[in-house]
Amino acid sequence: MEQTLVADAKDAPREADLAFDRLYRSSRDDVYAYVAGLLRDEAAAEEVTAAAFERAYRKRNRFDPQRGEPRAWLFGIARNAALDELRRRGRQTELTTEPADLDSLGAHEGAEHDERRLTVSAALERLQPGERELIALKFFAGLNNAEIAQVLSLSESNAGTKLHRAMTKLREACDGTA
Amino acid sequence: MEPLKDDQLIADLRALRPTPHPQFAAELDNRAAAGFPRRSRLPRPSLGRLRALPPRRLLLPAGALAVIAIAITAVVVATNQTETRSGSGNLGLLNLVDEGAVEEAAPEAEAVAPSATGAAGAEAKPFSQTVHHRAVERAAEITLAATPEDVADDATRVFEAVHANNGIVMRSSTQEGRAGEAGATFELLIPSARLGDAMAAFSDIDHVRARHEATADITAPTVSAAELLKESRARIDSLLAQLEATETEEEREAVEAELRHERRHASRLAAQLTHLHRRADFSRVSLQIETGGADESSGGGAWGIDDALHDAGHVLTVAAAVILIALAVLGPIALIALLAWLTHRAWLRRERRRVLG
Numbered sequence: 001m002e003q004t005l006v007a008d009a010k011d012a013p014r015e016a017d018l019a020f021d022r023l024y025r026s027s028r029d030d031v032y033a034y035v036a037g038l039l040r041d042e043a044a045a046e047e048v049t050a051a052a053f054e055r056a057y058r059k060r061n062r063f064d065p066q067r068g069e070p071r072a073w074l075f076g077i078a079r080n081a082a083l084d085e086l087r088r089r090g091r092q093t094e095l096t097t098e099p100a101d102l103d104s105l106g107a108h109e110g111a112e113h114d115e116r117r118l119t120v121s122a123a124l125e126r127l128q129p130g131e132r133e134l135i136a137l138k139f140f141a142g143l144n145n146a147e148i149a150q151v152l153s154l155s156e157s158n159a160g161t162k163l164h165r166a167m168t169k170l171r172e173a174c175d176g177t178a
Numbered sequence: 179m180e181p182l183k184d185d186q187l188i189a190d191l192r193a194l195r196p197t198p199h200p201q202f203a204a205e206l207d208n209r210a211a212a213g214f215p216r217r218s219r220l221p222r223p224s225l226g227r228l229r230a231l232p233p234r235r236l237l238l239p240a241g242a243l244a245v246i247a248i249a250i251t252a253v254v255v256a257t258n259q260t261e262t263r264s265g266s267g268n269l270g271l272l273n274l275v276d277e278g279a280v281e282e283a284a285p286e287a288e289a290v291a292p293s294a295t296g297a298a299g300a301e302a303k304p305f306s307q308t309v310h311h312r313a314v315e316r317a318a319e320i321t322l323a324a325t326p327e328d329v330a331d332d333a334t335r336v337f338e339a340v341h342a343n344n345g346i347v348m349r350s351s352t353q354e355g356r357a358g359e360a361g362a363t364f365e366l367l368i369p370s371a372r373l374g375d376a377m378a379a380f381s382d383i384d385h386v387r388a389r390h391e392a393t394a395d396i397t398a399p400t401v402s403a404a405e406l407l408k409e410s411r412a413r414i415d416s417l418l419a420q421l422e423a424t425e426t427e428e429e430r431e432a433v434e435a436e437l438r439h440e441r442r443h444a445s446r447l448a449a450q451l452t453h454l455h456r457r458a459d460f461s462r463v464s465l466q467i468e469t470g471g472a473d474e475s476s477g478g479g480a481w482g483i484d485d486a487l488h489d490a491g492h493v494l495t496v497a498a499a500v501i502l503i504a505l506a507v508l509g510p511i512a513l514i515a516l517l518a519w520l521t522h523r524a525w526l527r528r529e530r531r532r533v534l535g
Contacts, residue, residue: 017213024210029198036196046202050209057214083530113190120190129534139191171187 034141052078072150123173131166242518316461321388326360339379343372358470410444
């Protein structure tokens, strides 16, 4: 994953725009995947994803590379936008994925795979929201532990520990479901 | 089903990853290419949304607005009070006194000092005239700053200004010498009706270092003296009538003695009234021409470095005062806004954490 995506604010505006464009293209689907997993609402996920990129674009000159990676910065903005949307709705939406579209998994995928993924999806439902968010950031958005730590304002070791615990609970939940 | 292996679990999680709809992705790409123009798709705060908010969520912004409104009101009221006070103070120094302006003013408690001197036959003004036109005594002091070589010229111009305004130079003194020694003093009587013109003329002579004008209402003692004089004259007329009617020498001598006493009394009252009228008709002006001191060169001499430094200092002082006042007004408001913003941020963070439980 390309890491240096946003130019310094002191650079030429053109360079900042190009850097942001690179960040957008490399992160668009990841941001959507994370937000959709958080909101469980496709339309709202599209709104929030667009709003997050819009906010990030407006703030692109304020990004300080010394304070972290650009992807982590972008996901921080997306996270705040998603949480604000949840807060506005006045309801606590659980962090789960929408039911998997099993038809799109490919012809080579067998019934065993489908069953297993439904099991994983059901197990995700039973995790705590914070644990599901960690898994979404790691496996839906593809962030590394350092980026997750920055998004969630944790230390990297703490983020790794929490992620390990979440995966352990997920595996236990899958075993219990199976 | 067999227990999941790590790589299987991770693969399943990645397979469950939501993907954006192609139409949305294309639309977002277009917006990205256009520089993310502002749009109104996301709901913005509206009146309906504000109404839907629980009251406790409105408390903080409402409280902040109330505090800001109170602060602004307090500043405005304090400013107005300051202006009113300074305005009243200025009125006290003004010598513009007309009928209504001093109607409520407390008349000066004048001690009516009997005097045998003065014009005994001076006619008192009619009572009605005195009532409708307040008798106001005016006095002024003005200090001019000059260079030693300008003192003589300035003194000449003072005389010219006095004569041009039909005034009287009661006493004058001119001293030549170095700066600080040279100078002049004048005690002047200026017709009150011309006092404004005269003071303007004096101010044009040289740099004005100080100027003060004051007024005093002497209507009460003037009216009192006029009434006493009227009574005294009526008494004299009565005594004259009695004198004509006397039949014996003793009676005539007694009436004549009383008549002499009453005439002296009337004379004193007339003199007193004349003195009061003169005080109202003529204003006493004390004029000084000084040399030396901070403003010495700023009057008649050329504008120089000292003047520039003085003016620059004055400008900086005024600018600092304006900045200080602006800070005094904006500081508390900015502080309140900062506190409100910090509180809002803390509240927002807490709410975001709470959303995920």
